[in-house]
Amino acid sequence: MADAVKIAWDVLRNYESSDLVRSAFKARHGRELNASKAREICAAITQARNYMTSARGATSDVRPLLTYYGVLSICRGLILFLSHTLRENGLSQAHGLTVKCWGEELAKDTGDVARLTITLNANGTLAQLVEATKRVSLLRNNSSKPNFTSICDPFPVDSEVKLIDLLSRIPEARSQLMRWRVERNAVAIWPQGKQADGLAHIRVDAPYTKEDVKAVLGDNVTFVSQQGGVLTCAVRTDFALYCTDCAGPPWDIGTLVALRPMQGAWSCQNSLWRSRRPMRWECWFAIIHRTGCQYYRTSSMMAYCPHCWLCWST
DSSP states (O other): OOHHHHHHHHHHGGGGSHHHHHHHHHHHHHHOOHHHHHHHHHHHHHHHHHHHHHHHHTTTTTHHHHHHHHHHHHHHHHHHOOOOOOGGGGOOOSEEEESHHHHHHSSSSSSSSGOOOOEOOOSHHHHHHHTTTTTTTEEEEESOOOOEEEOOOOTTOOOOHHHHHHHTTTTHHHHHHHOOOOOEEEEEEEEEEEEESSEEEEETTTTTOOOHHHHHHHGGEEEEEEEETEEEEEOSSSSOEEEEEEETTTEEEEEEEOOOOOSSSOOSOOOOOOOOOOGGGGGGSSSSHHHHHHHHHHHHHHOOOHHHHHHOOO
16 A cells, blocks of 8 residues: 555656646646646645655644645645636635534534534535536546546535445445444445346455445346355446445556445436546546545544544544
C-alpha cells in the first residue's frame, strides 16, 4: 500500500508543474489555460501533498484532520481543472457536509459511534466536485487504470449518511469491520461476460459469501455454481450496479466492488457492463467522493469529540 501511495504521488507531482497542467488542460478541454489559473491548480496539488506528508508522520489524534485537508485540497484542484472558467476565488468556502447531533449520541451511556450521522448539503466543495465530475465514477476492472465508468443521478440534497453506511462499503475495511459488526453492503465481483442465455456471469471469491451477494444484488442475481470458496452467479444486465473498486499489491490492479445502495443516496443511471479506454487525465483521482466524505467524518469526530476518537481508534 505504501508503494502504491508513493507511485500515485509521483504521478500527481507532475501536476505541480504549470506547463504540464496547461498541456493536460488543453488535451481535456481543447483550449488554452491561462498561467494564473494553472498556478492555482498547481498550488492546490502541492498543498494536498504537503498535508498528506504531514499526516503520515502525525500521531493518531491529528492524522485524520490533516488527511481530510489533503483530500479537500486535491478536490479543489480537480474542480478547477475540470471547469472551463471557475477560478480559485469561486470555489466554495464550505465543505458541504453537516454534523448531525453527534454530541447527543456520544453523550448517551449507550452511544453508538456507528450511528454518527452527517447531512449532505446542497452547496459546498462536495457538491462542486460532484457537479465538476458530472457524477461520473471511474472504476478499474482487472486494470491499474480506469476502464469502467458509472454515472449517478443528481446529488440528493439533505440526505443523511451514517458512519456505518460508509465503513461497510469500503472493501479494505471489511476484515476489521466484520469483527465489530456484521454489515453486508459490499461484494467484490469479477465480470465474466455475457452468456448464451443473455445473462452476465460474475465470479465472487472468498471471503465474500452467498449472503453478501444476496444482500447486495438481491433478486437481480441467480447462483450458478460453487467450487470451494469461488462462486459463479448469473446477473441481469438491464439494471445498473452501484459500484466502487479496490486495488491491491503489487501492481495496484483494481477489482470492481458492487455496493448496496444507501437509502436516499446516489443511484446509477447506466449499466456497468460497458467498458472503454481511459484518457490520461482521467487517471488522477478515482475515488475522491468516498475518501473525502470518510475523512471528513473521522476528522470531525477527532476535532469535536477527541476522547471518543482516541478510544474508538485504539
